[in-house]
Amino acid sequence: MIKAIILDLFTGGIHTTSTSLDWAIAELLRHPQAMKELQQEALKTGQGRSMIVEEELEKMPYLKAVLKETLRLYPPLPLLVPHESTQDVKVLGYDIPSGTQVIVNAWAIGRDPSKWEGPEEFRPERFLNNSIDYKGLHFELIPFGAGRRGCPGIQFAMIINELVLANLVYKFDLEMVGDDGLDMSETNGIAVHKKCPILVSATPCS
Incomplete structure (x- = not known):
């Protein structure tokens, strides 16, 4: 049972993490x-070292803002995981x-335009000097759910997201290949992926 739970955590965390990184880079x-x-x-943050490590992520507020904005616009599981009410309630x-x-x-x-200014726009700056977080305490941003049934892999998923994205932009200049623009269409499914993959040229930073 323990092995099965651990497998679920890692499988779910890796799948949704790759999806979030895809949308963030796009x-x-x-x-x-x-x-x-x-x-x-x-x-x-890196100051010429070989890579950015986990302990340095706290020095990167803009990185965290970019990922929060990505999760706001593209929660990996748009309808979260189904829940069941345990008693009669009125909401x-x-x-x-x-x-x-x-x-x-x-x-x-x-x-939701009643909660967010320019809700369809990608604005990481909205999360700078802002206490709103994705850990289930602010109900306007719940990509991982909230309460006792919230995702148990939040910390794992976000550290991987932050480390990968931080080191990608630290080590490489990323540019789109081709002049056709970037198709932001979504697929249908439990997890929402980009319909068309991104073709990116990665040039090592000099």
């Missing part, structure tokens, strides 16, 4: 100024009987 390629700012932060005037399957649309919450 948005950074679409927004060169954000890419430049993140790269400057990475270069300042916003709706009666929800015990045993009802409840599905939370995290994608719609992250793009």
Whole structure:
């Protein structure tokens, strides 16, 4: 049982992590100024060393803002994991009987214009000097769910996300290949991937 739980954690964490990184890189390629700012932060943090390590991630607020904004726009599981009410409750005037399957649309919450200014725009700056986090305490941003049934792999997934993205922009200049633009279409499924893969040229930073 323990081995099965660990396998679920790693499998789920790796799958959703790769999806989030895909979307983050796509948005950074679409927004060169954000890419430049993140790269400057990475270069300042790394200071010429071979790589950025986990202990240095706390020095990278813009990196964290980029990933929060990515999770807001593209939660890996847009409808989260189905839940079931354990007792009769009333929510916003709706009666929800015990045993009802409840599905939370995290994608719609992250793009709610009553909660977010310019909800369809990629603006990492909105999370700078802002206490909103993805750990389930702020219900306007719940890509990992919230409460007792929140994702147990938050820490694992986010450290991997931060380390990979930080070191990618630290070591390489990333550019799109071709002049066809970037297709941001989504696939259908439990986890939402990009419909078309990104073709990127990675040039080592000099």
